[in-house]
Amino acid sequence: MTTQHTTIEWTDRTWNPVTGCTKVSPGCDSCYAETIAHRFAGSKAFPNGFDVTLHEDRVNQPYRWKKPARVFVNSMSDLFHQDVSDLVITHVFDVMEANPQHTFQVLTKRHARMRSFVQQREEQRREYAAKFDDCPTEAMRNSPAAKAARERAARPPANIWLGVSVENQKWADIRIPALLETPAAVRFLSCEPLLGPIDLCGPIVPGRGRPKLTYWLDGRPGWGPEQTDDRGRVFQELAVGPRLDWVIVGGESGPKARAMHPDWARTIRDQCEHSGVPFFFKQWGEWGPAPFIVRVCDPETGWKGTDEELAAAKADSEARGATHVHTGHSREENGERSYWLHEIGHKPWSLERVGLPDGMAAIRRWGKKSAGRELDGQVHDAFPA
Known part of the structure; x- marks a missing residue:
């Protein structure tokens, strides 16, 4: 809970210089961090429960970690929460940059604050590097300090990955553009918990391309910065704008988990594959796909065994078959969509002549461990290079 090796599949360890948060969107409704914080409220790990709390003794911990690792920053909070000061965020970023042996993964739902903070930080780097150009001597202009400042200003730190949580199309449309504007x-x-379908490509309108600027997976084509060749001629080369470098998808776990439609995960997987973007399927969560029909015998010949064996076969099919259908139907309330399930009224072995309408999927509440991580029989564990 503080700093430890973790069971989160896409990282190696967590680092929590801050704990505590508040809800901002439907993806927060069943927050695992809040549940843990309430359980251990008053302990050293959570002295103030789930109130936003700075743990000064943890801020410099990465300096003591020798083995390179992927580090999930603030798994029990949001670094860009309004109650976390700019000074604290600056200190955390300074620590991350000072430990390039580690890869730090910063995830937020406060996209706007992250964008403004990082943009300002990068602008300050450029301003500092430019000051060396005005130094009175060539030695100062070409000093190691000047070289280091220009290198830092040229590109964001390679070991800091920045991400946003998006649970449905509404929040994808809001948070992804802000992420792409963040250096x-x-x-x-x-995309965990994935609570609705998300199109990461966006609709193409004939003659207008993608008017909502949703070249999220491929990068928007355009012109690069002006350059000058050896004859003094100024030109521009074609360039591709910022794009998503990695996509994680997962269903919700816990007693109040909302089910993820399998097609939602498949659509994102297929779009990432088409654009060459690494895709990581973290988990199904509490709910997962299940066979709609589990046959207990050949319908042409019927059951040939004993009554006891038939009862056992039926019990087995009920344990392996679907119990619910994800309809894909939704209702909207206060600008948010919620989806509902239909409980199957027949046993899986009695559905021989029943078919599911298009767009519906048979699922079952397996539990996180039993539902597993395979999507259509395959584990997806891709990472950015």
């Missing part, structure tokens, strides 16, 4: 070596999405 970062790697930009990533966590």
